[in-house]
Amino acid sequence: MVKHHLPDEFLMAYSAGSLPEAFDLVVASHVSLSDDSRARLEAYDAVGGALLDATDAVEVGDDSLAATLALIDASRGPIVRRKKAEPAGVFPRPLRDYVGGDADTVRWRNLGRGVRQAILKTSGTATARLLYIPTGMAMPDHGHGGTEMTLVLQGAFQDDDERFGRGDIEVANEEVQHTPVATGPEDCICLVAADSRLRFASILPRLAQPFLRI
Numbered sequence: 411m412v413k414h415h416l417p418d419e420f421l422m423a424y425s426a427g428s429l430p431e432a433f434d435l436v437v438a439s440h441v442s443l444s445d446d447s448r449a450r451l452e453a454y455d456a457v458g459g460a461l462l463d464a465t466d467a468v469e470v471g472d473d474s475l476a477a478t479l480a481l482i483d484a485s486r487g488p489i490v491r492r493k494k495a496e497p498a499g500v501f502p503r504p505l506r507d508y509v510g511g512d513a514d515t516v517r518w519r520n521l522g523r524g525v526r527q528a529i530l531k532t533s534g535t536a537t538a539r540l541l542y543i544p545t546g547m548a549m550p551d552h553g554h555g556g557t558e559m560t561l562v563l564q565g566a567f568q569d570d571d572e573r574f575g576r577g578d579i580e581v582a583n584e585e586v587q588h589t590p591v592a593t594g595p596e597d598c599i600c601l602v603a604a605d606s607r608l609r610f611a612s613i614l615p616r617l618a619q620p621f622l623r624i
């Protein structure tokens with residue numbers, strides 16, 4: 411049961427198609443594991459489509475944000491997309507398609523003490539990587555020069571008082587200092603996207619602009 415879902419602003423930017431590819435991959439993977447995030451994404455998709463349809467005919471005024479939010483509320487109820495069957499195994503469908511297989515096909519690189527990493531090829535400045543952390547081990551030391559998104563695919567990690575299990579997503583930024591520790595019965599496998607150059611707090615309004623038309 412997914413408990414930590416993706417904040418709305420990221421779903422909005424994803425729906426608008428304005429996220430770097432590395433983050434796209436993490437969001438798509440999370441959405442296929444989280445009913446809550448998928449329902450909210452579908453609402454944004456619907457509103458975005460409606461806005462595109464209406465753009466030619468309607469002059470969008472200063473109240474477009476309020477109108478957009480009203481549309482989202484109105485469309486939240488009836489939109490239910492059938493959940494596509496997820497494959498058995500560790501990787502959700504979008505990641506499996508991207509990698510061309512499940513976790514056992516990944517060419518891991520050993521970082522020592524059982525920690526393994528695999529960098530995924532993505533376009534743009536953001537990076538995506540898979541991390542394999544033996545249970546009981548802390549994640550490798552790292553800082554955040556920008557935004558980091560971590561999705562749990564197997565096992566779990568503990569970050570302060572919060573536990574993140576399969577499907578849970580954690581977003582960290584340059585203000586966050588943390589040392590997540592793998593705590594599951596199984597070793598932890600995570601998908602991590604990071605971009606030291608992206609500071610989402612300041613650029614999110616711009617990312618969501620084509621969608622919100624503000």
Ligand code: ZN
Nearest residue numbers: 552558582588
């Ligand atoms: Zn971090």
